[in-house]
């Protein structure tokens with residue numbers, strides 16, 4: 001029998017509805033298009049691929065490029081919220097000072113702009129069956145963490161550690177009262193940071209089943225993965241820990257090393 005892979009779906013072409021600087025270093029871009037109503041209503045916290053047009057490219061040119069190639073510049077983001085009834089998706093972009101194609105696009109976006117959207121993936125934490133949760137996020141993973149905290153059961157317990165670039169980057173997050181929030185300011189995200197690890201190392205570790213939701217700069221995430229997996233014996237399936245960006249690397253370079261690094265880390269952890 002001859003089998004073939006299904007054809008890849010062309011990403012959706014979405015328009016910018018509005019943008020807002022929600023904190024000094026975070027830009028919210030609200031995207032819209034009729035197809036949004038057909039996306040899963042519970043995908044907040046799931047990742048998506050954004051395809052970024054070249055400066056000056058028309059909608060028709062960009063659509064043709066998405067359909068026929070070459071694939072436009074693509075970056076990974078998180079669905080911060082989705083409102084299927086009004087066809088709106090919010091994506092929160094860190095406005096970092098070493099901007100690449102995606103962050104510069106978001107900085108300049110107006111309601112005349114558009115981009116491609118592929119996905120979304122499933123949210124990373126959907127089964128709230130742990131006794132305690134550890135959430136650790138830098139600004140790139142605030143959308144992931146906020147979306148998860150919003151849907152946690154009201155009686156959930158744990159700790160959330162957020163590393164932000166300025167005190168004003170703190171956001172109001174709807175979270176269970178039993179999740180203790182720590183906000184740490186680190187104005188220089190381009191230098192490897194241990195501030196989250198230092199705090200988490202000092203935590204009284206609970207008895208019972210622990211689940212983690214850890215994401216952000218890769219070296220910080222790697223240290224935290226070792227901490228929770230090797231020192232605190234969190235089961236691999238309960239330990240979400242994912243590098244979202246890499247100091248000094250574009251996403252294309254980062255994605256290449258990420259999988260190899262994660263596999264090597266897990267092989268090393270298997271010997272503990």
Ligand SMILES: Cc1cc2nc3c(=O)[nH]c(=O)nc-3n(C[C@H](O)[C@H](O)[C@H](O)COP(=O)(O)OP(=O)(O)OC[C@H]3O[C@@H](n4cnc5c(N)ncnc54)[C@H](O)[C@@H]3O)c2cc1C
Pocket residue numbers: 047075076077078079091092093094096097098099100101102103104139140141143144189190243244245246247248249250251252
């Ligand atoms: C599953 C997943 C979900 C993600 N969700 C989000 C999200 O919701 N919001 C978000 O802002 N990011 C998110 N990211 C991270 C985002 O994909 C990267 O930050 C990406 O590099 C941004 O693309 P760019 O074009 O701006 O920069 P690139 O061209 O990729 O990189 C240019 C330069 O910017 C630096 N850089 C990249 N990101 C940052 C940063 N956050 N702070 C400081 N310097 C940086 C790089 O080291 C590089 O030197 C996510 C990543 C993954 C894997």
